[in-house]
Amino acid sequence: MPPFDDPLIVAGQGTAGLEIVEQQPEVTVVFVPVSGGGLISGVATAVRALRPTARVVGVEPAGAPRFARSRAAGKPVALEQAETIADGLRVLTPGKLTWEIANQYVDEFMAVSDEETLGAVRRLLADGKVVVEPSGAVAVAAALGMRASDIHVVAVVSGGNAD
Structure with a gap:
């Protein structure tokens, strides 16, 4: 079974989106790490269905912006290389x-x-005593830049493979 490009994988990952809306019904922005796209696709589908006014933001490492470049090109774009500490996002x-x-x-x-x-x-780690690998922390990195007080932010944290 492919790690991300499969309808069953996307559907399974979508349960995270269901939980987000169930637990945080007022959510206005959801930040999600992006690798091959399974998690972001599932979460975005669920959030759109249940909370269509919420924004869904995919977060990639600056050294591996495959979805951002694909969006700009209007079609999937392959990167020649991916240079990032977030090794789980090097697709x-x-x-x-x-x-x-x-x-x-x-x-x-x-x-x-x-x-x-x-x-x-x-x-x-310091504030929440949560151990997370860099790949799982990119969404939090993006969310930390939010400064507005009238928004309800969720950042998906995935991956605890920290050495």
């Missing part, structure tokens, strides 16, 4: 299925630097 090409879903339902793709990512890893 070079969006999945075919996941690209179609994410392109339709994700509002924005943004990139965070390795420095921002490491800052989020440290903050999660």
